[in-house]
Amino acid sequence: MGRLAVMFPGQGSQAVGMGADLYAAEPRVREALDAAGEVLGYDAARRCAEGPREVLDRTEVAQPLLLAVSVGIWRALADRGLCPDAVLGHSLGEYTALVASGALPYDDALRVVRARGEAMARAAAAEPGGMAAVLGLDDAAVERLCAGVDGVWPANYNCPGQVVVSGRREALAAFAARAAEAGARKVVPLAVSGAFHSPLMEPALPALREALEGAAWRRPQTRFFSVCSLREETGGFVELLLRQLVSPVRFGPAV
Template identity: 45%
Template sequence: MKRVAFVFPGQGSQEVGMGKALYETYDEVKDLFEQADEELKVPLTKLMFEGPQDELTKTEHAQPALLINSAAIVSLLEKEGIEPVMTAGHSLGEYSALVASKALKPLAAAALVQKRGQLMEHAYPTGKGAMAAVLGLDQDAIQNVLDGMKDDEVVDLANINCPGQIVISGSKEGVDQASEQLKEAGAKRVLPLNVSGPFHSRLMKPASEDFSEALKNTELSDASIPVYANVTAEPVTDKQMIEELLIEQLYSPVRFQQILEKFVEQDIDAIVEVGHGKVLSGLVRKVKRRMKTFQIQDPETLQAFIDWYKEDS
């Protein structure tokens, strides 16, 4: 039996048309999408298929849309008897990983990330926060610049994605100042991200306090498959620890590079990106070029993976 790891995309991977081919092909996908519309009291399926893109991109819509899309693919894989030996997700994608690992049920997870998105959206004044991707500079060099920032400007490491690609987050003024200093320190490029807030920075702490209440009202179980947490890059299965780490995740850096480094050290045959897009597969190749990857986002890519998984098994 082949050993595979599942990874799940986060916010930014959403795109109008996502999930449509799966919805039209599989009854169980259609059922899950329609149940999500009812549970969330939002025409999520219509937004996913027809847009507009700016409405789908709103944090409170993008997060449940991406989760339900990934959860639907997981259900199709489970039907084929395919389960991963470990999972992880990028930021929001961690919730999809918890669904795949049986710690969260899909509709409960969708409602939880809808609330998470609302809290993140309103945690800091619109337009006052920012994020930027720093290319071509290592983590220590970036941290040195951030450590030298004025105390009244908050800028933190937000996403440690892969060698040479790290995202910073904080106040708009702080990120603008840090961007100039990082270029002077040798960054090849510093690219502002099209996001609505300073995610994974200290400025998200107010959202984490409210979010802990939402988590307490969500049914959470021990994970049956290890989930590598964003906050620690370590495997976790205990539900209490999962809860604590999900709260911390809102204002802590996503250590995705470390997670991938640990994955490729394991005896696994492939890393499978489950959900819309190919961003995470690209990060895998930056960490280990020869690691076999799959992206599953439509009936064709689903079948291609199933065929590979079942050959000679």
């Protein structure tokens, strides 16, 4: 039998109604969402179930709620015997993976992710930007295009033929035109509030550092692979997650 890895989703996976049925049926999901509500100061389960979408999509709301639902599902599966050889996650999903690995206590993860989302939202408000998925070009072609447009950077290497870029809004428009000329099948703007995983997130680093340094870090009990460093990591998570905030997510290569 082959080895098993569990992968956890990042922001953008949220949807109104997420976890609602499981909240009623699974004690582990209920525990995770109730704990999130205590930290966040509002009814996390109700926010997931009812939205509204424009609130759920806010960075500071989506991130801790996705963490909570993912941790609840993970714990329910672990109770049923799921025991992976390794864990990894896409962007925000790395925090869930670190909880699953045993490196980061869940309560600490909630506080860190809340601070992360709030800091990212402030950075996005100060420097308006966005993200767009580029379909049909290889990684090198996207990198060349980014190098030719000031204010646009590769942000997510998701799979061959799909790279997400981040940047200032006006720069993204110029990038999209050049990508079409270069043969991109499509450039799809993403429903996010900022230029995540780019230098435009640097103002969020001090608040994130403070939150990360307040967590009770431990050595992982399950192997954790980073989508930033592309290797197994056993410590140094504060610096790793700070770097992750302003660097590309290399999810495809990590897988």
